[in-house]
Amino acid sequence: MEEIRIRTHRRGEMLDITDRVREIVSRLGMDEGVVVLQSLHTTAALTINENADPAVVHDLLGKLERLVPKDEAFYRHDEGNSDSHLKTSFFGPSLTVIVSGGQPVLGTWQGIWFCEFDGPRERRVAVQLLRA
Incomplete structure (x- = not known):
């Protein structure tokens, strides 16, 4: 397993981590398989x-x-970030991306985004490569 470390700067922001994922796939020499990405936080997601x-x-x-x-008047979570937990649940904490020819398979305009909903913070994304 590898980790991507991310420093966010605003409460809500999205950071393109596509090149960092490509670098890990390339460095580890994976030609065919899948890469699984997982945010290690309850107030940050991936899409x-x-x-x-x-x-x-x-x-x-x-x-x-x-x-x-x-x-919102009905929020009960004491930390004041109930909205961040909800947004993370809507997006989800993980992604699975096909790898073929040594590259993540993405459409022309697609990128892999880390979604910060409760920053600024230091964040981590776990990266696991599964070879075909």
Whole structure:
């Protein structure tokens, strides 16, 4: 297992980790198989989405804030980050990506994103390669 360490700078942000995943796949010499990625946090998630136009990330984070606001009268969690836990559950903590020809299989505009919902923080993503 490998780890990707990430330093986030805002409460809500999305960081493209595609190149870091590619580097691990390449360095470990995997030609065919899958790479499993897992956020090791309850207030940070992973997703695959467009990585060409930064407006997409802006739109995603903006819509999430409207759908799941930071403060709601019914929240009971004392830490004040119930919204972050909900957003993480909606996105999910892990991804499985096919690897073929030594590269993660992604569409033309797809990238692998780390989603921070309770930053800024130091974060970790576990990376496990499973060879075919």
